[in-house]
Amino acid sequence: MGTPTYVMTLPLKVETWQEHILEKRLNIGRNIYNACLGEAWRRYKYMIRNPRYWESVRMPKGKERNQLLNQLKEQYGVRKFDLNMYVQEMGHKFKRNIGSQMAQNIAERAFQAMEKVMYGNGKKVHFCSVGQFFSLEEKTNKTGFRYIPENKRMEWLGVILPVMMKDQDEYAHLALQDKIKYCRLLKKQIRGKNRYFVQFVLEGFPPRKRNQNYSKDENARVGLDIGTSTLAVTSENEVKLLELAEGLAVEERKKRILQRKLDRQRRANNPNKYNDDGTINRSNREKWIQSENYRKTRKELAEMSRKVADKRKQAHNQLANHILSLGLDVRVETMNFKGLQAKAKKTEVSEKTGRFKRKKRFGKSLANRAPSMLLSIIDNKLNYFGLSLKRIDTAKVKASQFEHFTQTYVKKKLSKRWNHFEQGDVQRDLYSAFLIMNTKDNLCEIDVERANKTWNHFFDKHQQEIERIKQLNKKQLSSIGL
Template identity: 90%
Template sequence: MTTPTYVLTLPLQVETWQEHILEKRLHIGRTIYNACLGEAWRRYKYMIRNPRYWEVVRMPKGKERNQLLNQFKEQYGVRKFDLNRYVQGMGRTLKQNIGSQMAQNIAERAFQAIEKVMYGNGKKVHFCSVGQFFSLEEKTNKTGFRYFPENKRMEWLGLILPVMIKNQDEYAHLALQDKIKYCRLVKKVIRGKNRYFVQFALEGFPPKKRNHNHSKDENARVGLDIGTSTLAITSEKEVKLFELAEGLSVDERQKRMLQRKLDRSRRANNPNKYKEDGTINKSNREKWIQSENYKKARQEFAEMSRKIADKRRQSHNQLANYILSLGLDVRVETMNFKGLQAKAKKTEISEKTGRYKRKKRFGKSVANRAPSMLLSIIDNKLNYFGLKLKRIDTTKVKASQFEHFTQTCVKKKLSKRWNHFEQGDVQRDLYSAFLIMNTKDNLREVDVGRANETWNNFFGKHEQEMERIKHLSKKQVSSIGL
């Protein structure tokens, strides 16, 4: 049985000669990963060439099918155990830099990539290129890369790396009192320089921070209607409509400009690598030429992407803490964000212009705002209370179409942002969040009686939120769809 786990990340004090050794070991780890991935991929390709394998895959799901599939995996060596055995020789050869348990862990990471393809969660595997392998981890805190609390340092096959813990960091000191399951070395490139961190996987629940004011009421409901770029929140205490990852629009614009600069530079330096229609010529095997200006721009782009990712995660954590301060019974619609990212399959021609309609959907918005990440953060925080994020059945509840006064479903265009009632107009996303909050415990239908009881409170707070939004700038208002 797995125990609850949380992560604490702290910087390491690394000297120049130690950095060279760490880079060497990360490079060895990358080599092992690619070797294991290539071997596992080779075995998997042999397995799927067998016609009998596909006959078994098409069988009805059940014990017989699972047994036959396991027999195929054992026959062709497409199992985690087989890959661990394959990496043993490498572990013995490279034991001065990579321990046997760490080598096995790398092999298991490679096997996870194969599993994604095997179970339909991916189309192909991706090998790790030079300089793109950023972490190594052990299986326990007993061998290899491990922490010694009495000296507050990491020791790893001859390397001694002090852990930088501030005396006033109460959270870190309390966290390190918990049992350490294993440690992970993480490399980050910050402002063009390599920085190294240790991530402690700790058993239990994280210490409570002073500035967190999470609700203690497990029955206090919070309804969330999350979109590709906005979030509507409804509870008995507050009714709010926010833009996800607010304030990133300026950074995103600069990021797009750098992307165009990099593309122009690539095309200017490598004209033979492109066809006449502008697409990449895959038959050309010449080496890509990268100018010094291109390398500087690429480094600038990487730094900007890192900053945007950090800001986005920080914003999501703050928003998750705010939501949990309203209540611990958090309900949300089930959304397929991966499907929203994909381009439309159907080719259509516009009646007005006579041109082909764009197939793009919400890929850029989902990538920039990361709504799925916010839900994962909320779910993880709820796990610390022994609770889970409740996902309602979207097809049954139909929160965007249902009206609780008439108890009917009315289809509405995406461009229609308001619902009209006798009391007044209600913003569509906030009303959906209100219905989600008032779903029954089976999460398959709206509790109309409860919705009628909480309607007056919701409508009053809705009007307050609309007054707040009126004082925002035009750009902010348009960003939340109003």
């Protein structure tokens, strides 16, 4: 297991003539990546034509099967080592712009993309088009693209790039005292202009910021019931029902408008590329025509997407910090977000209208709200304390069906948003978060005794939260059922 690692990003001061060099080197990196990916794909296609490959795939998992697959990979050169050997000649050819270690790193990135197809996590490889290769990195901070602490600058094969770091940036100065594993050049397009950054990959744990107020109690529990667009939080001190990535509705609407505009322009420029029913004519092999207005709209959409992504990440980090201020024993249900993202397989007809029901499920909501990203951020922050996010067994706990008073399971429709008790009605998501908080240490069953002890306090906090939501001057959260 590797040492703990974190990343810090700082902008670079780049002159116009230096930008030309950086663009040239990024394009060389793109060509090396595509060449390595194409070679790996070619070797893989040859390997799967061998009947022995399919015999080994059908074998039961075990040592014999792994040995046979490894022999085939060695025979056809479908290994990271083989791709590193393949890229050596290209590294020598472009040594004035791309170092040998950087070329090997590019080859390893191509092999990682190939592995996704080999192990069933992808259907095909995707080559990188012109202008879409945005990063290059080294393996160490000793050669090639490296940081010189005495002068606070990056040096890269004759190009000197000052790192823009403020004197009062206490966090950056403390972080750079840690060991630098390697550095990454990162290109971003911000407001139509190219900006360049250096990402320091540092060993250890990030310095604590002054405004961070994490809990010091590793036993203080927090239960999370996460949905496609909302999050229910229950702790000993707080009960909240929150909207994920709150405040992005306006930007998301602008993004959808630009997407529709882009589609109209694409169809107007290429009428022969579409069938009469509006679908793409795949038999037409003519080149797609892109007008100047189309390219302008595409740049606007890219800028809007960047803004939405940055705001979403910032909102998730703030929410993760707030959750960790409530406690460090964070528990959540295991969720198959990929399954929720996929379309429904079953074709159904509506009884009222007689029309086919749409197969779309939660793909758009998951893309906009990114609940999985929030859980990853929380888990990464917990790792700094030597802890991890505790994922309960959803199939065994069944938090959305369990009632701790009667200790019974009652299956409920998704449309039913409230649970009815003698003390009063309780919102379904908040009650699930309450039960998740009160799971046993085996994460497989509810601790009923603990739930009974904390119930009254939870119910009081729950009533306060419902009153808060009622007083909001905005559209109510759809899952609350009000």
